[in-house]
Amino acid sequence: MPALTFRYKRVDENLRPLIPVEVVNRKTGKSVGQLVLVDSGADFCIFRAEVGEILGLNIKSGHKREFAGISGESSICYVHNLEIIVGNVHYPIPVTFSYDIRDDGYGIVGQVGFFDQFKITFDYSKKHVVLRTK
Numbered sequence: 001m002p003a004l005t006f007r008y009k010r011v012d013e014n015l016r017p018l019i020p021v022e023v024v025n026r027k028t029g030k031s032v033g034q035l036v037l038v039d040s041g042a043d044f045c046i047f048r049a050e051v052g053e054i055l056g057l058n059i060k061s062g063h064k065r066e067f068a069g070i071s072g073e074s075s076i077c078y079v080h081n082l083e084i085i086v087g088n089v090h091y092p093i094p095v096t097f098s099y100d101i102r103d104d105g106y107g108i109v110g111q112v113g114f115f116d117q118f119k120i121t122f123d124y125s126k127k128h129v130v131l132r133t134k
Contacts, residue, residue, distance in 0.1 A: 001133050004087045008127040009035075017122060017129040018106065022085040023047065023095060028056035031085075034107045038120065038129055042110025043067070045084075045095050046077055051107065052097035055082070059097050067096070075100035084113070086131065091117050 008015040017038040024031040032054050034047065046067070049059045062078030069075070077098035084093045093113040109115075121130040 001087065001089055004131045006129050006131075008124070008129070015124070015127055019086070019109075019129065019131075021107075021109070023051065023055065023107075024083040024085060024090070025055040025057065025080075026083060030055045036107040036109045038114070038122075039108045039110050040115065040120070040122075042108045044079075044112045045093060045107070045109045045114055046101070047095060047097055047107040048101045048103070048105060049078075049097045049099040052078075052080065052095075057097070059099070062097070065096070067098070084109075086118075089133070093117075 006019040009018040018035050019038055020033060021036050022031050022033050032051050034051065052059050057080055059078050062080040064076060064078055066074050067077055075098055077096040079094050079096050082093060082095045084091050118131040119134055
């Protein structure tokens with residue numbers, strides 16, 4: 001697969017590495033397109049619980065785990081094994097869903113499930129992020 005290059009997006013006064021992905025639940029045949037933040041500081045991929053509900057998941061049936069954001073406050077999320085589409089390529093991925101993410105919050109792709117699939121180059125001066133398969 002050739003490298004995928006995505007332009008940073010302006011959010012308020014900041015430029016952010018936001019990219020389009022599609023999250024797929026093969027069991028229900030449902031999928032949801034999402035704009036996600038490529039976050040090298042995130043341990044795993046996490047989305048609002050409402051996204052998982054659209055995919056037909058019983059959110060709380062997933063493996064329960066705690067996570068904490070930059071504030072240090074602990075929150076609960078639930079892990080489900082799904083699929084993510086980046087470009088035209090499908091990848092199996094553990095996705096976590098939480099009811100504690102703000103309604104205006106982006107999904108986040110992190111180390112487990114995303115960074116382990118790609119070599120990622122952030123280039124703030126050129127205002128883009130590049131993904132290459134490993």
